[in-house]
Amino acid sequence: MTTDYASMLAGVHTELWINGEWLPSRSGERFEVIDPATEAQITTVASAAPEDCQAALEAAAQGLGVWSRKTPRERGEVLRRAWELMIKDRERIARIITLENGKSLADARSEVIYAAEFFRWNAEEAVRISGRISHAPESGARIMVQHKPAGIALLVTPWNFPAAMATRKIGPALAAGCSVVIKPATATPLTMLALMPLLVEAGVPPGVVNVVPSRRSRQVVAGMLADLRVRVISFTGSTEVGRALIREAANNVVKPCMELGGNAPFIVLEDADLDAAIEGAMIAKMRNMGEACTAANRFYVHESIVADFSRRMAERMASLKVGNGLNEGVSVGPLIDAAARDKVASLVADAVSRGARVLTGGKSPAGPGFFYLPTVMTDVPADAAVVREEIFGPVAAIQPFRTEEEVLRLANACELGLTAYVYTRDLARGLQLSEQLEVGMVGLNRGLVSDPAAPFGGVKLSGLGREGSEEGIQEYLETQYIAVRW
Numbered sequence: 080m081t082t083d084y085a086s087m088l089a090g091v092h093t094e095l096w097i098n099g100e101w102l103p104s105r106s107g108e109r110f111e112v113i114d115p116a117t118e119a120q121i122t123t124v125a126s127a128a129p130e131d132c133q134a135a136l137e138a139a140a141q142g143l144g145v146w147s148r149k150t151p152r153e154r155g156e157v158l159r160r161a162w163e164l165m166i167k168d169r170e171r172i173a174r175i176i177t178l179e180n181g182k183s184l185a186d187a188r189s190e191v192i193y194a195a196e197f198f199r200w201n202a203e204e205a206v207r208i209s210g211r212i213s214h215a216p217e218s219g220a221r222i223m224v225q226h227k228p229a230g231i232a233l234l235v236t237p238w239n240f241p242a243a244m245a246t247r248k249i250g251p252a253l254a255a256g257c258s259v260v261i262k263p264a265t266a267t268p269l270t271m272l273a274l275m276p277l278l279v280e281a282g283v284p285p286g287v288v289n290v291v292p293s294r295r296s297r298q299v300v301a302g303m304l305a306d307l308r309v310r311v312i313s314f315t316g317s318t319e320v321g322r323a324l325i326r327e328a329a330n331n332v333v334k335p336c337m338e339l340g341g342n343a344p345f346i347v348l349e350d351a352d353l354d355a356a357i358e359g360a361m362i363a364k365m366r367n368m369g370e371a372c373t374a375a376n377r378f379y380v381h382e383s384i385v386a387d388f389s390r391r392m393a394e395r396m397a398s399l400k401v402g403n404g405l406n407e408g409v410s411v412g413p414l415i416d417a418a419a420r421d422k423v424a425s426l427v428a429d430a431v432s433r434g435a436r437v438l439t440g441g442k443s444p445a446g447p448g449f450f451y452l453p454t455v456m457t458d459v460p461a462d463a464a465v466v467r468e469e470i471f472g473p474v475a476a477i478q479p480f481r482t483e484e485e486v487l488r489l490a491n492a493c494e495l496g497l498t499a500y501v502y503t504r505d506l507a508r509g510l511q512l513s514e515q516l517e518v519g520m521v522g523l524n525r526g527l528v529s530d531p532a533a534p535f536g537g538v539k540l541s542g543l544g545r546e547g548s549e550e551g552i553q554e555y556l557e558t559q560y561i562a563v564r565w
Contacts, residue, residue, distance in 0.1 A: 177404040247547065
């Protein structure tokens with residue numbers, strides 16, 4: 080299949096978006112965007128230099144003055160309109176996501192619906208920012224508390240969900256009255272750029288949203304964090320990078336919202352509905368080819384049912400159609416790049432060398448493209464790298480367990496604590512186990528936890544703060560107290 084990149088990107092700008100204008104990088108630099116299914120160049124995108132980012136901050140400072148004075152209802156109506164426009168344009172956006180990210184069209188279409196919902200949800204949250212007045216018991220003064228926009232928010236988004244990770248940050252920031260500067264992932268900048276005309280049409284004023292793709296990610300993000308006007312840093316990505324950003328944010332005491340790595344356990348108790356567990360496992364493992372921080376990585380299945388579960392999981396994984404995600408019917412596209420594919424391959428090889436058995440997959444098909452076959456392994460030893468590290472690929476590593484105490488110890492023996500999944504027919508048992516899991520989110524008899532109405536985030540090294548729900552907007556607000564007597 081020959082892909083007509085030019086026609087697919089018709090109307091998509093590849094410059095920087097600053098103060099409501101498309102601008103070239105002042106350095107003249109550009110970087111390639113690669114199609115992971117073909118390894119061909121899709122296009123090139125302007126690469127922001129530090130001086131471009133300063134211009135974006137200047138624009139954001141001006142935009143903040145305009146946007147923060149809008150009434151909550153005005154901000155909410157703009158976000159509501161953004162949701163409508165995104166839904167109307169969902170097929171085009173989905174194809175751009177698949178083109179630069181590789182995920183199947185079915186996955187991309189689901190992402191667009193999910194992403195757009197953050198605009199609708201936060202349109203409603205904008206009008207629910209409340210304060211309070213109370214009477215100080217001792218002094219008799221009135222305590223007036225209000226929540227104000229924090230200021231300029233720096234948003235750094237990943238490549239695995241290029242639309243949803245953008246709107247999950249833009250939505251609450253704009254609802255709160257903040258302006259933003261966004262640094263999208265260099266692998267997938269096109270989706271973010273494609274959203275900008277929709278925001279303009281929705282009524283977002285110039286300077287309120289600015290986009291600065293750059294191949295010099297660390298340099299430009301560090302430079303913006305050094306600017307005192309930046310008051311929030313919201314980052315989704317690896318724990319390693321998140322740690323570095325937290326250290327840099329500390330210099331100016333910038334509020335950090337960090338959604339970092341995950342290594343989710345998927346626990347199947349002996350009384351689980353096996354049909355439901357398999358369905359949930361396929362969703363938790365194979366959403367976005369496993370390239371998700373919420374992906375189920377470590378499968379702990381009770382020893383009495385592990386053989387049956389493993390066989391059925393392997394059958395389902397083997398039946399998935401692998402190919403270019405732009406082709407209808409394909410459910411497994413390529414991984415994002417060669418490094419991602421090679422990491423998955425090395426994790427599988429390490430497990431096999433330690434005694435794991437591959438039931439299906441376990442290799443890359445002939446190229447081109449950064450593909451890896453859906454893989455199921457059993458008898459995976461606890462010291463295998465695939466158990467300790469985040470896989471970010473279509474590999475299910477299955478281990479048996481005997482008791483709840485054992486599986487709880489195994490599940491919590493991890494420095495990351497984002498998501499876990501539990502399957503059991505006994506609701507009380509499932510809730511008791513869920514409460515003991517050291518994670519921020521649990522899917523109880525459910526393979527999907529992400530929802531704009533739910534607080535998304537983790538504990539331990541999986542991050543700080545929450546996105547979505549009523550908690551998400553709090554990351555972009557500051558509390559002010561006024562003492563007054565009347």
